Amino acid sequence: MIVLAIETATTACGVGLRTASGVEVVTVLDTERRHTEVLSAGIAQMLTQAALGPRDVTRVVVDRGPGLFTGLRVGIATASAFAQALGCELVEVTSLELLAHGAYDVGVRGRLVAAVDGRRGELFVQTFNLDEQVESVNEPVVARPRDVVIEWATSGAPVTFTGDGVARYVEDFAAVPQGALITQSVPSLHAALALGATRTPSPVVTPLYLREADAIANFTTRERNP
């Protein structure tokens, strides 16, 4: 099995490739929201360097969010079209589970809070238990950084925070007495490749927005017609 991984949930854009022999290559192509410009060109280059052609890819794994809306759409549109064109399998993962697996892979254990920057002063957050394996404790939600910090500071339970949402509000998160921080600016592409190889494929990938479009619609309409 040859797996191609696509990661566009944050301002960074990354691709990964796992060859039939299990060799993994991952690259962060850009960190400045230039997903559209770098993604397909990056995939082409990565395949060429591995001496593979597009038709050698048997599975495409893509991060469906939560994260930057436009980034997600670029990644999902690219992954879906690529898989549709080849008739190959498509696997979806979430940004927050990739962060959890990324932390697990570097030895983090116990409670982990993964947070992706949701803009507008909010985070996309999910809590995991990293023990024998990575298990989610709850569903991903939208939350304000202060509320997450207060919740964990008052609980007193040991916890590790990770993700670009934590990096953005690092001073707030550093104030949690029993909290530890680990840096992961990009959801783990190695985790995406590993999950992509083992998880059941899905016929279509649906973006995980966590915000209703109607609310955004009202917001943008109000903005336009003050």
Place this chain on the structure above:
Amino acid sequence: MTVVLGIETSCDETAAAVVDENFHVRSSIIESSIDQHRAFGGVVPELAGRAHVTTLGPVVARALDEAGLDPHHPAIDAVAVTSGPGLIGSLLVGLSAAKAYALAWGVPFVGVNHLEGHLFAPLLERSDLEWPLMTLLVSGGHSMLVLQSGPGTHQVLGETIDDAAGEAYDKVARWLGLGYPGGPVIDALAQQGDASALTLPVSMTGSDFNLSFSGLKTAVVRASARHADVALADVAASFQAAVAEQLLRKLRRALEVHEVKGVALAGGVAANSALRAGVSALADEFSLACHLPTLAMCTDNAAMIAAAGLYRFQAHGASSLELSAEPNWQLAHV
């Protein structure tokens, strides 16, 4: 024979089409998210972007299927896609997908200007097209007079300095409480109204070819507020006549200055009955061929993008996979 898959996602239409080098449309599929936007009185970018990402794959699959092409090994020579102008979040979906299809199938990829796409629409419906051609391109986002000396060779003579004609229709319709989009509903109402009921100012009387609809929109709102007794149909008829009058006056002047073989109407507002009648009459008066698009070709579609892409690809080659979306890409800069 060169065959191109076209993709269009610049606004609320998600479209895919297969066109060959004879400009024969082998398939053309259009889905619109317009119903989701009605309540907001205009296209909401986030809603449009969300719709494209779920709709595009199935639309492309249908376009390939109807053209009799293998979904995984289609006999196409290029993938063409609108890369601007349009809503950035919508453009990105089509652009990203088009690059991925091209990469996966190992065929070139071509970025197309949406407005140039509209200019290619007559080629898809007429095999007897003669150049030069004077085109009035009017839509919800654009209003311009374009002199085409041949396919892909165009000169923008003038364009709107404020609102597009379609935008004025939407705004007036919203003010009159007629819903969104405004074009079809005002056009239908205007058929039953008296165009002389309201006296509206004649704008843009200069000798240039620029257009303006913002003042007219304001004048309609003011005049109909002042004359509350004037029937809605009469307001609609007066407004519609004023829009057509300005467009036709500029078109007439362009035909007086530039010698052409034909006149064409393009864009969403090309569906407007007053404008169609007026352009047709002008063409008769100047003894020119008249190219009025079918209603299906007025709407944004991917066949016109494939056609423009075909020309671009044959004349200028493929685009780089690193091409970015250009939400404000002007036709004059193509």
